[in-house]
Amino acid sequence: MSLINILKFKCPKCKEGAIFNSNHQLFSFHVPKMHTRCDKCNLKFEKESGFFIGAMYVSYGITVAEFLMVFIIFYFVLKVSLLTAFMVVVGVIILASILNFKLARTLWIYLFYNK
Numbered sequence: 001m002s003l004i005n006i007l008k009f010k011c012p013k014c015k016e017g018a019i020f021n022s023n024h025q026l027f028s029f030h031v032p033k034m035h036t037r038c039d040k041c042n043l044k045f046e047k048e049s050g051f052f053i054g055a056m057y058v059s060y061g062i063t064v065a066e067f068l069m070v071f072i073i074f075y076f077v078l079k080v081s082l083l084t085a086f087m088v089v090v091g092v093i094i095l096a097s098i099l100n101f102k103l104a105r106t107l108w109i110y111l112f113y114n115k
């Protein structure tokens, strides 16, 4: 399991095929389209129906980690007010939501991929 391949959202089997449609920007608010199968090795990404429901737990974990990191940096290091720190956290989480979605699904695919 290579971190670089996860961050590039590449297929766990061939490390070449893209899991998501690449023609969307990082901070767009369109839900990214997932390929059903890898276009290089034909690996099916959604193993069974409802497979990605579990990825919501991963997404939750990523979001909580981001929340804590941003909050600690702004409130305890930069010493902004509680309200400002909270608003920054909310802004960061909204901006990162699409990235979190893609990251959570990719991690979930890697977690359940057996060679």
Ligand SMILES: [Zn+2]
Pocket: 011, 012, 013, 014, 015, 016, 017, 038, 039, 040, 041, 042, 043
């Ligand atoms: Zn592949």
